[in-house]
Amino acid sequence: MTTDTTRMRRTPVKSAVVLEREGRPKMVVYVFGAFVRASHWIRNALLIWLVLSGIYIANPFLARVIGSDTSSNFILAQVRGWHVAAGWLLLAFTLGRIYQFLFINREGKLGLGAELRMAPILFDLKAWRDQLKFYLLMSKEHPHLTYSNYGPLQYLVYTALYAALLIISVTGILLAAPYLSSGIAVWSAELLRPIEVAVGGLANVRMLHHVTMWFFILFTLVHIYMAVWNSMRTGNLLVEGIISGFAAKDMPGAREATPEDLDKPAAKAEKEG
Amino acid sequence: MTVAPRQHGLGANHDLDLRTQEHYEWLAAEADKNLDRLEAQDPVNDTTLDEVLKRRGISRRDFLKMSAVMTATLGLPPMFDLRVARAQEVATRIPVIWQELQSCSGNSMALIRNANPGTDELLLDLISLEYAEILMAPSGQAAEDVLAASIEKYDGAYIAVFEGSVPVGDDGNFLTIGPAGETGVEKVEHIAKHAAAVIAAGSCSAYGGIPAARPNPTTAMGVGDFLASRGISKPVVNLPACPVSSTNVVGTILEYAMFGRLPSLDAYGRPLWAYQDRIHDKCERRGHFDAGEFVEGWTDIEGLKEGLCLFKVGCKGPMAYNNCGVVRYNEGASWPIMSGHGCIGCSEPGFWDTLTPFEVPLAGRLYSTPFGTDANADTIGTAVLGAAAAGVAIHAGATAIKAATEKRYEGQEKE
Numbered sequence A: 001m002t003t004d005t006t007r008m009r010r011t012p013v014k015s016a017v018v019l020e021r022e023g024r025p026k027m028v029v030y031v032f033g034a035f036v037r038a039s040h041w042i043r044n045a046l047l048i049w050l051v052l053s054g055i056y057i058a059n060p061f062l063a064r065v066i067g068s069d070t071s072s073n074f075i076l077a078q079v080r081g082w083h084v085a086a087g088w089l090l091l092a093f094t095l096g097r098i099y100q101f102l103f104i105n106r107e108g109k110l111g112l113g114a115e116l117r118m119a120p121i122l123f124d125l126k127a128w129r130d131q132l133k134f135y136l137l138m139s140k141e142h143p144h145l146t147y148s149n150y151g152p153l154q155y156l157v158y159t160a161l162y163a164a165l166l167i168i169s170v171t172g173i174l175l176a177a178p179y180l181s182s183g184i185a186v187w188s189a190e191l192l193r194p195i196e197v198a199v200g201g202l203a204n205v206r207m208l209h210h211v212t213m214w215f216f217i218l219f220t221l222v223h224i225y226m227a228v229w230n231s232m233r234t235g236n237l238l239v240e241g242i243i244s245g246f247a248a249k250d251m252p253g254a255r256e257a258t259p260e261d262l263d264k265p266a267a268k269a270e271k272e273g
Numbered sequence B: 001m002t003v004a005p006r007q008h009g010l011g012a013n014h015d016l017d018l019r020t021q022e023h024y025e026w027l028a029a030e031a032d033k034n035l036d037r038l039e040a041q042d043p044v045n046d047t048t049l050d051e052v053l054k055r056r057g058i059s060r061r062d063f064l065k066m067s068a069v070m071t072a073t074l075g076l077p078p079m080f081d082l083r084v085a086r087a088q089e090v091a092t093r094i095p096v097i098w099q100e101l102q103s104c105s106g107n108s109m110a111l112i113r114n115a116n117p118g119t120d121e122l123l124l125d126l127i128s129l130e131y132a133e134i135l136m137a138p139s140g141q142a143a144e145d146v147l148a149a150s151i152e153k154y155d156g157a158y159i160a161v162f163e164g165s166v167p168v169g170d171d172g173n174f175l176t177i178g179p180a181g182e183t184g185v186e187k188v189e190h191i192a193k194h195a196a197a198v199i200a201a202g203s204c205s206a207y208g209g210i211p212a213a214r215p216n217p218t219t220a221m222g223v224g225d226f227l228a229s230r231g232i233s234k235p236v237v238n239l240p241a242c243p244v245s246s247t248n249v250v251g252t253i254l255e256y257a258m259f260g261r262l263p264s265l266d267a268y269g270r271p272l273w274a275y276q277d278r279i280h281d282k283c284e285r286r287g288h289f290d291a292g293e294f295v296e297g298w299t300d301i302e303g304l305k306e307g308l309c310l311f312k313v314g315c316k317g318p319m320a321y322n323n324c325g326v327v328r329y330n331e332g333a334s335w336p337i338m339s340g341h342g343c344i345g346c347s348e349p350g351f352w353d354t355l356t357p358f359e360v361p362l363a364g365r366l367y368s369t370p371f372g373t374d375a376n377a378d379t380i381g382t383a384v385l386g387a388a389a390a391g392v393a394i395h396a397g398a399t400a401i402k403a404a405t406e407k408r409y410e411g412q413e414k415e
């Protein structure tokens, strides 16, 4: 499985360690750049904070338990403030990623996005069949895709993920603006007001925000499971990859791997590269 | 939901904050021009301000004080104090027709239940209320005749105030009015067509209100939406709330008298001067909200006594736009949050469906589920998450078994 953070530009192969996983020769390559990895974990942390603080804002359970003095301790205002701040940061990452999706082509230059051009995978019946077979344990072969970094299921889910990120950001801005008197939230909320009217008022905006949160919680569960499952089933080191940057790719006909190959791909990479 | 046509474009809120001295001077000149124009007309009400003041025992001085308060409520600077006073003087030139529709008449009640006369009460004496079922002496055919005569006499000049929603279901037969059994639909169409401007007083008239609550048996609509659906284009101003405070009705009429047009509206057709800020932003309990100090439940006597924030007992102030906290009800005596119950957001479009249940925070809104019981988003979310976790566990187990059999199979092959 490829995660959404896979770098779309052709990453210079920093290393080519050959090893064997699950009985198949593999080549260890550098797939996740430092920025991609950092942004993955930063966004992860942001989402955790946003969900936790959001639950508190929806139902402020800390009330009066920690003994507060109204004049000096504005706990809810503080939590809301940091919730909104984290939201803006997440939106910045989201917009950057969407820009990359739409406009960065295979050569890493401005153009029709390389990932956008993979969209036909959604309508590729054979790809759907192969992928579902693989996930339903009817085949051990990870579907081999030629023109897309993503299987159809991933493509769909990640598109939904970014749609959800946009929904939660837009509703978040509309909800944050009334608390502020000026600034980016206020004027962007003015621009977004027709959306508020279209969904039927601030109350529905509030519930959309809340329900979308559940999408992220569900996504996280399934995402972690699928990444681990794929990593184990195909031996592609994906879970390790999002930490170290190195993942394994199929390399038919390569030499048998030695146990050392597995140990420190990074160190190995330096030695070889 | 469709809303009445907007008078202001994007950024209307923002514009209001940026008004400058020059802007106000320009506005004052506009007001003067319009007031002169009105003054030149013949009064349609045979009373005068002086008479009304004398009858009610109000000194000129008190009258000016009341006007100054009204000016501030309208969000205008003190240079308008005298202009607001003058607007009341010339209000005798403005004919008003007040039509009840599918309503409880609560808005009329709120308007006339002022024991001590304030601007609200005064204006009611001053404007020429041509037709108002609740207040007028004639009834039956006599009342109908008055209405027909006023519409003819003030064609295109009167303000039509509607109270209550328009039921359009069953050809409008859910509501029939008068001896001829005219339907609400016909009434609204007829009265609005000949009006200069339309005021929708109260939430029912603005957005459909309680009669429009799911499943909306009478297909009730707000007046603005209804007129739009029939292609009748009139300036409509929505004054939602249940009931609308008399100040907001009177302020809107005064604005009309002063500027000859309806006030600037927000995205839901509500005048910005009254509905620009949320209940939450003008709430006396707000400090406790930000401090995270809440009344924890109706048995939390301690918290109720201390006047803590009512969010956790269902206050919808953060979702509702209105100026209740400032103008209050019953001669400014109190308002819901002051009396200890959270805001139910009665001035929001769709509040009857979107802000219920009223006594839990919004996150507790109930959705119907295929299992026959209603549940809130968190319960549903937890259930779905549980199902997903179970799915993951089953898939993981199946994978383990499959992997084991694959190994055994490979082993056999090697042998």
Ligand code: SF4
Residues within 6 Å of the ligand: B279, B280, B281, B283, B284, B285, B286, B287, B289, B308, B309, B310, B311, B315, B316, B317, B318, B337, B342, B343
């Ligand atoms: S009582 Fe309601 S309006 Fe007032 S601060 Fe609390 S939540 Fe806001």
